[in-house]
Amino acid sequence: MQAPTILALDFDGVLCDGLLEYFQTSWRTYCQLWQPNSQTPPPDLAYTFYRLRPVIEIGWEMPVLVRALLLGIPETKIEQNWSTVAHEIIDSEKLDIAYIGKQLDAIRDEWIINDLDSWLALHCFYPGVIERMQKTLSLEKSTQLFIVTTKEGRFVEQLLQQQGIQLPQERIIGKECKRPKHQTLRQLIEQVPGETVTLWFVEDRLKTLQSVQQQPDLNQVKLYLADWGYNTLAQRESVPGLNKIQLLSLSQFAGDFADWPAPAKPIR
Numbered sequence: 001m002q003a004p005t006i007l008a009l010d011f012d013g014v015l016c017d018g019l020l021e022y023f024q025t026s027w028r029t030y031c032q033l034w035q036p037n038s039q040t041p042p043p044d045l046a047y048t049f050y051r052l053r054p055v056i057e058i059g060w061e062m063p064v065l066v067r068a069l070l071l072g073i074p075e076t077k078i079e080q081n082w083s084t085v086a087h088e089i090i091d092s093e094k095l096d097i098a099y100i101g102k103q104l105d106a107i108r109d110e111w112i113i114n115d116l117d118s119w120l121a122l123h124c125f126y127p128g129v130i131e132r133m134q135k136t137l138s139l140e141k142s143t144q145l146f147i148v149t150t151k152e153g154r155f156v157e158q159l160l161q162q163q164g165i166q167l168p169q170e171r172i173i174g175k176e177c178k179r180p181k182h183q184t185l186r187q188l189i190e191q192v193p194g195e196t197v198t199l200w201f202v203e204d205r206l207k208t209l210q211s212v213q214q215q216p217d218l219n220q221v222k223l224y225l226a227d228w229g230y231n232t233l234a235q236r237e238s239v240p241g242l243n244k245i246q247l248l249s250l251s252q253f254a255g256d257f258a259d260w261p262a263p264a265k266p267i268r
Contacts, residue, residue: 011149013204013229021122026062055082128254204229224248
Protein backbone atom coordinates (compact mmCIF):
# COMPACT_ATOMS: atom_id res chain seq x y z
CA MET A 1 0.00 0.00 0.00
CA GLN A 2 1.42 3.34 -1.05
CA ALA A 3 2.01 6.18 1.40
CA PRO A 4 -0.44 9.11 1.29
CA THR A 5 0.43 12.27 -0.59
CA ILE A 6 -0.62 14.27 2.49
CA LEU A 7 -0.72 13.09 6.10
CA ALA A 8 -2.71 15.55 8.22
CA LEU A 9 -2.61 15.04 11.97
CA ASP A 10 -4.51 16.61 14.83
CA PHE A 11 -2.23 17.50 17.74
CA ASP A 12 -4.00 17.20 21.10
CA GLY A 13 -5.11 13.63 21.64
CA VAL A 14 -3.29 12.29 18.57
CA LEU A 15 0.33 13.33 19.02
CA CYS A 16 0.38 14.80 22.50
CA ASP A 17 -1.37 14.10 25.79
CA GLY A 18 -1.65 17.42 27.56
CA LEU A 19 -4.37 16.65 30.10
CA LEU A 20 -2.26 17.80 33.06
CA GLU A 21 -1.50 21.12 31.37
CA TYR A 22 -5.09 21.58 30.20
CA PHE A 23 -6.41 21.38 33.70
CA GLN A 24 -3.73 23.59 35.23
CA THR A 25 -4.23 26.26 32.55
CA SER A 26 -8.01 25.95 32.84
CA TRP A 27 -7.87 26.32 36.61
CA ARG A 28 -5.58 29.36 36.42
CA THR A 29 -7.90 30.96 33.88
CA TYR A 30 -10.94 30.11 35.99
CA CYS A 31 -9.34 31.75 39.04
CA GLN A 32 -8.59 34.89 37.05
CA LEU A 33 -12.10 35.17 35.63
CA TRP A 34 -14.22 34.02 38.57
CA GLN A 35 -11.88 34.83 41.48
CA PRO A 36 -12.84 31.98 43.87
CA ASN A 37 -12.05 32.25 47.57
CA SER A 38 -9.41 29.53 47.31
CA GLN A 39 -6.74 29.19 44.64
CA THR A 40 -6.56 25.47 45.36
CA PRO A 41 -8.88 23.33 43.21
CA PRO A 42 -11.35 21.09 45.07
CA PRO A 43 -10.41 17.43 45.48
CA ASP A 44 -11.18 15.25 42.43
CA LEU A 45 -12.00 18.25 40.23
CA ALA A 46 -9.03 17.49 38.00
CA TYR A 47 -10.00 13.83 37.55
CA THR A 48 -13.56 14.77 36.64
CA PHE A 49 -12.18 17.31 34.16
CA TYR A 50 -9.96 14.60 32.61
CA ARG A 51 -12.96 12.30 32.13
CA LEU A 52 -14.93 15.03 30.41
CA ARG A 53 -12.09 16.33 28.22
CA PRO A 54 -13.61 14.65 25.11
CA VAL A 55 -16.48 17.18 25.11
CA ILE A 56 -14.14 20.15 24.60
CA GLU A 57 -13.66 21.34 21.04
CA ILE A 58 -11.83 24.65 21.46
CA GLY A 59 -9.80 26.37 24.15
CA TRP A 60 -12.34 28.82 25.62
CA GLU A 61 -14.50 25.87 26.67
CA MET A 62 -11.85 24.61 29.12
CA PRO A 63 -12.38 27.09 32.00
CA VAL A 64 -16.11 27.02 31.25
CA LEU A 65 -16.04 23.26 31.86
CA VAL A 66 -14.44 23.95 35.25
CA ARG A 67 -17.23 26.44 35.93
CA ALA A 68 -19.90 23.90 34.96
CA LEU A 69 -18.45 21.30 37.32
CA LEU A 70 -18.24 23.75 40.21
CA LEU A 71 -21.85 24.77 39.56
CA GLY A 72 -22.78 21.14 40.12
CA ILE A 73 -24.03 20.40 36.62
CA PRO A 74 -24.23 16.58 36.31
CA GLU A 75 -21.58 14.82 34.25
CA THR A 76 -24.22 13.04 32.18
CA LYS A 77 -25.76 16.35 31.13
CA ILE A 78 -22.35 17.71 30.20
CA GLU A 79 -21.55 14.59 28.17
CA GLN A 80 -24.83 14.63 26.30
CA ASN A 81 -25.39 18.38 25.80
CA TRP A 82 -22.09 20.14 26.34
CA SER A 83 -22.56 22.81 23.68
CA THR A 84 -25.91 23.82 25.19
CA VAL A 85 -24.53 23.76 28.74
CA ALA A 86 -21.51 25.87 27.78
CA HIS A 87 -23.53 28.53 25.98
CA GLU A 88 -26.09 28.69 28.78
CA ILE A 89 -23.26 29.55 31.17
CA ILE A 90 -21.89 32.13 28.72
CA ASP A 91 -25.30 33.75 28.32
CA SER A 92 -26.43 33.64 31.95
CA GLU A 93 -23.15 35.09 33.25
CA LYS A 94 -22.78 37.54 30.35
CA LEU A 95 -19.35 36.24 29.39
CA ASP A 96 -17.37 36.97 26.25
CA ILE A 97 -16.08 33.87 24.46
CA ALA A 98 -13.30 35.75 22.66
CA TYR A 99 -12.13 37.30 25.93
CA ILE A 100 -12.01 33.92 27.67
CA GLY A 101 -9.93 32.49 24.83
CA LYS A 102 -7.52 35.43 24.93
CA GLN A 103 -7.10 35.10 28.69
CA LEU A 104 -6.41 31.38 28.36
CA ASP A 105 -3.75 31.98 25.70
CA ALA A 106 -2.23 34.85 27.70
CA ILE A 107 -1.88 32.64 30.77
CA ARG A 108 -0.15 30.00 28.65
CA ASP A 109 2.16 32.59 27.11
CA GLU A 110 3.11 33.98 30.51
CA TRP A 111 3.74 30.48 31.85
CA ILE A 112 5.98 29.62 28.87
CA ILE A 113 7.94 32.85 29.24
CA ASN A 114 8.41 32.53 33.01
CA ASP A 115 8.80 28.77 33.44
CA LEU A 116 9.07 26.93 30.15
CA ASP A 117 10.44 23.75 31.72
CA SER A 118 7.47 23.23 34.05
CA TRP A 119 5.02 23.89 31.19
CA LEU A 120 6.73 21.42 28.88
CA ALA A 121 6.88 18.84 31.66
CA LEU A 122 3.08 18.66 31.79
CA HIS A 123 2.92 17.32 28.23
CA CYS A 124 3.58 13.76 27.14
CA PHE A 125 3.84 12.57 23.55
CA TYR A 126 2.21 9.22 22.96
CA PRO A 127 4.57 6.26 22.44
CA GLY A 128 5.87 6.01 18.89
CA VAL A 129 4.37 9.24 17.53
CA ILE A 130 7.64 11.18 17.35
CA GLU A 131 9.23 8.31 15.47
CA ARG A 132 6.21 8.23 13.16
CA MET A 133 6.63 11.94 12.42
CA GLN A 134 10.37 11.58 11.82
CA LYS A 135 9.77 8.67 9.47
CA THR A 136 7.15 10.65 7.56
CA LEU A 137 9.42 13.68 7.29
CA SER A 138 12.07 11.40 5.78
CA LEU A 139 9.53 10.55 3.05
CA GLU A 140 9.07 14.20 2.11
CA LYS A 141 9.23 13.48 -1.62
CA SER A 142 6.20 11.19 -1.36
CA THR A 143 4.33 12.36 1.76
CA GLN A 144 3.89 15.88 3.11
CA LEU A 145 3.19 16.14 6.85
CA PHE A 146 0.84 18.78 8.29
CA ILE A 147 -0.51 19.49 11.77
CA VAL A 148 -4.15 20.64 11.71
CA THR A 149 -5.24 21.68 15.20
CA THR A 150 -7.46 24.01 17.19
CA LYS A 151 -4.48 24.74 19.47
CA GLU A 152 -2.47 27.92 18.89
CA GLY A 153 0.28 27.06 16.42
CA ARG A 154 3.00 28.67 18.54
CA PHE A 155 2.30 26.29 21.42
CA VAL A 156 2.51 23.29 19.08
CA GLU A 157 5.79 24.58 17.70
CA GLN A 158 7.28 24.87 21.21
CA LEU A 159 6.36 21.28 22.05
CA LEU A 160 7.60 19.82 18.78
CA GLN A 161 10.91 21.67 19.01
CA GLN A 162 11.47 20.13 22.44
CA GLN A 163 11.22 16.73 20.74
CA GLY A 164 13.62 17.69 17.97
CA ILE A 165 10.90 18.02 15.32
CA GLN A 166 11.56 21.05 13.13
CA LEU A 167 8.35 21.38 11.17
CA PRO A 168 8.06 24.55 9.05
CA GLN A 169 5.55 27.06 10.42
CA GLU A 170 3.39 26.78 7.32
CA ARG A 171 2.94 23.07 8.10
CA ILE A 172 1.41 23.85 11.52
CA ILE A 173 -2.12 25.11 10.94
CA GLY A 174 -3.55 26.15 14.29
CA LYS A 175 -6.44 28.05 15.82
CA GLU A 176 -5.12 31.32 14.45
CA CYS A 177 -6.16 30.32 10.90
CA LYS A 178 -9.82 30.71 12.02
CA ARG A 179 -11.38 28.15 9.72
CA PRO A 180 -12.92 24.70 10.18
CA LYS A 181 -10.67 21.71 9.64
CA HIS A 182 -12.54 20.46 6.59
CA GLN A 183 -11.79 23.77 4.88
CA THR A 184 -8.10 23.45 5.78
CA LEU A 185 -7.99 19.94 4.32
CA ARG A 186 -9.56 21.24 1.12
CA GLN A 187 -6.88 23.90 0.82
CA LEU A 188 -4.10 21.37 1.44
CA ILE A 189 -5.38 19.25 -1.43
CA GLU A 190 -5.59 22.24 -3.76
CA GLN A 191 -2.02 23.33 -3.12
CA VAL A 192 -0.40 19.96 -3.88
CA PRO A 193 0.56 19.63 -7.56
CA GLY A 194 0.02 16.44 -9.49
CA GLU A 195 -2.79 14.37 -10.85
CA THR A 196 -3.02 11.89 -7.98
CA VAL A 197 -3.57 13.14 -4.41
CA THR A 198 -4.36 10.98 -1.40
CA LEU A 199 -4.98 12.63 1.96
CA TRP A 200 -5.17 10.74 5.26
CA PHE A 201 -6.48 12.64 8.28
CA VAL A 202 -6.02 11.38 11.84
CA GLU A 203 -8.23 13.00 14.48
CA ASP A 204 -9.45 11.99 17.92
CA ARG A 205 -12.70 13.95 17.76
CA LEU A 206 -15.44 12.02 15.99
CA LYS A 207 -17.56 15.11 15.35
CA THR A 208 -14.71 16.69 13.39
CA LEU A 209 -14.32 13.61 11.21
CA GLN A 210 -18.05 13.58 10.55
CA SER A 211 -17.93 17.23 9.44
CA VAL A 212 -15.25 16.29 6.89
CA GLN A 213 -17.34 13.33 5.80
CA GLN A 214 -20.25 15.66 5.03
CA GLN A 215 -18.24 17.57 2.40
CA PRO A 216 -18.96 16.03 -1.04
CA ASP A 217 -15.65 17.17 -2.54
CA LEU A 218 -13.72 15.52 0.33
CA ASN A 219 -15.40 12.18 -0.22
CA GLN A 220 -12.11 10.40 -0.88
CA VAL A 221 -10.20 11.73 2.14
CA LYS A 222 -9.29 8.80 4.36
CA LEU A 223 -10.59 9.47 7.89
CA TYR A 224 -9.13 7.83 10.98
CA LEU A 225 -10.35 8.09 14.57
CA ALA A 226 -7.41 7.77 16.96
CA ASP A 227 -8.58 5.24 19.55
CA TRP A 228 -5.99 6.45 22.09
CA GLY A 229 -7.16 10.07 22.08
CA TYR A 230 -9.79 12.18 23.80
CA ASN A 231 -12.88 10.24 22.84
CA THR A 232 -15.31 7.95 24.61
CA LEU A 233 -15.84 4.21 24.46
CA ALA A 234 -19.28 4.79 22.95
CA GLN A 235 -17.76 6.88 20.15
CA ARG A 236 -15.12 4.27 19.41
CA GLU A 237 -17.68 1.48 19.38
CA SER A 238 -19.83 3.44 16.91
CA VAL A 239 -17.10 3.67 14.28
CA PRO A 240 -17.64 0.23 12.65
CA GLY A 241 -21.14 1.37 11.70
CA LEU A 242 -19.98 4.67 10.20
CA ASN A 243 -19.28 5.11 6.53
CA LYS A 244 -15.65 5.81 5.59
CA ILE A 245 -14.38 6.50 9.14
CA GLN A 246 -12.04 3.86 10.47
CA LEU A 247 -10.66 3.23 13.93
CA LEU A 248 -6.88 3.45 14.14
CA SER A 249 -4.82 2.00 16.98
CA LEU A 250 -1.65 3.60 18.30
CA SER A 251 0.39 0.58 17.20
CA GLN A 252 -0.95 0.92 13.64
CA PHE A 253 -0.26 4.65 13.65
CA ALA A 254 3.30 4.19 14.86
CA GLY A 255 3.97 1.40 12.37
CA ASP A 256 4.30 1.34 8.61
CA PHE A 257 1.60 2.81 6.41
CA ALA A 258 1.08 -0.72 5.09
CA ASP A 259 -0.32 -1.67 8.50
CA TRP A 260 -3.03 1.02 8.39
CA PRO A 261 -6.57 0.22 7.22
CA ALA A 262 -6.73 0.40 3.42
CA PRO A 263 -6.79 3.95 2.00
CA ALA A 264 -9.48 5.52 -0.12
CA LYS A 265 -9.10 6.07 -3.85
CA PRO A 266 -7.19 9.14 -5.03
CA ILE A 267 -9.03 12.45 -4.75
CA ARG A 268 -8.09 13.31 -8.33
